[in-house]
Amino acid sequence: MNKTLQVLYDEHAVIVNAIDTARNTGSLIDKDNSFYEKIIRGLIRFFRLYADQYHHHKEEIILFPDMASRNEILGSGVIHEMFQNHEDFREMIRNIELNLDQKKYHDAQKQLNQYTEALLDHIAVENDELFLSAETLFNDKELEQIGFRFSDCDRELGDQKKQELVDFADSLRKELLLGE
Ligand SMILES: [Fe+2]
Ligand SMILES: [Fe+2]
Numbered sequence: 301m302n303k304t305l306q307v308l309y310d311e312h313a314v315i316v317n318a319i320d321t322a323r324n325t326g327s328l329i330d331k332d333n334s335f336y337e338k339i340i341r342g343l344i345r346f347f348r349l350y351a352d353q354y355h356h357h358k359e360e361i362i363l364f365p366d367m368a369s370r371n372e373i374l375g376s377g378v379i380h381e382m383f384q385n386h387e388d389f390r391e392m393i394r395n396i397e398l399n400l401d402q403k404k405y406h407d408a409q410k411q412l413n414q415y416t417e418a419l420l421d422h423i424a425v426e427n428d429e430l431f432l433s434a435e436t437l438f439n440d441k442e443l444e445q446i447g448f449r450f451s452d453c454d455r456e457l458g459d460q461k462k463q464e465l466v467d468f469a470d471s472l473r474k475e476l477l478l479g480e
Contacts, residue, residue, distance in 0.1 A: 302440070304447035305431045308363070311355045312423045318346050318469045319416040321476055326413075328479075329405045335479055337400055340408060342472045344397055347389075350465040351419070354457055356386045359426075362449050363434065370437045378430060385422045389415065 301309065322343050328336035364382065368375025392415040399408035438446065454462055 302435055302443050304443045304450065305434060307447065307450055308355070308358070308431065309427065311350075312427060314466055314469065315347075315351050315355065315419070316423065317473065318343060318351075319420060321469070321473045322412050322416050324476060326409045328476075329409060332479070333403075333405060336405060339472055339476055340396070340400060340412065342468065343412075344393055344400075346465055346469045346472070347393055347415075350462070350469070352386070352390065352393075354454060354462055354465070356389075357457075358450050358453050360386060362446060362453065366446065367430075367434055367437055371433070374433060378425065382422065382426065382430070385418065389419060389422075392418070 321339075325336060325339050325343075328339070360383065364379045368379050392411060396408050396411045396415065399405070399411065434443070
């Protein structure tokens with residue numbers, strides 16, 4: 301696997317771990333609602349910052365536009381779809397939060413399950429389809445340049461904050477395992 305694309309694969313793995321946590325929270329509802337709310341609010345924070353700000357951001361401002369400029373069919377097809385997914389994900393997170401604010405925990409969990417399912421599908425398309433296309437569209441030198449821009453992006457947002465978010469997702473996972 302190319303080093304640049306490995307960055308995105310690795311981020312996907314971190315996100316998939318948090319998805320797994322999100323899928324195990326439902327049993328807390330009606331048993332310990334305040335604990336449930338605490339974990340879900342933590343997950344929302346993680347998905348907003350890590351999945352959206354750090355990860356989707358790199359795809360949206362660097363990789364996808366570069367790929368679309370090389371291949372129009374890809375740009376108006378699957379890449380367009382990926383952009384739309386990211387938009388939908390933002391709205392889904394807003395709705396989950398709204399339901400939490402209104403203490404509608406079952407609705408929140410239902411939407412969280414829909415969100416994580418859609419996000420898993422999205423990640424599968426990128427891993428199995430899009431990143432392979434990227435490897436054929438760009439040569440090694442070009443991928444290296446894209447990698448430098450990825451690093452710039454993370455640095456601007458904060459490398460340390462990025463690691464803190466990975467640790468934060470781990471801590472939520474552990475807390476859930478211990479708390480149940
Ligand atoms: Fe994406
Ligand atoms: Fe992605």
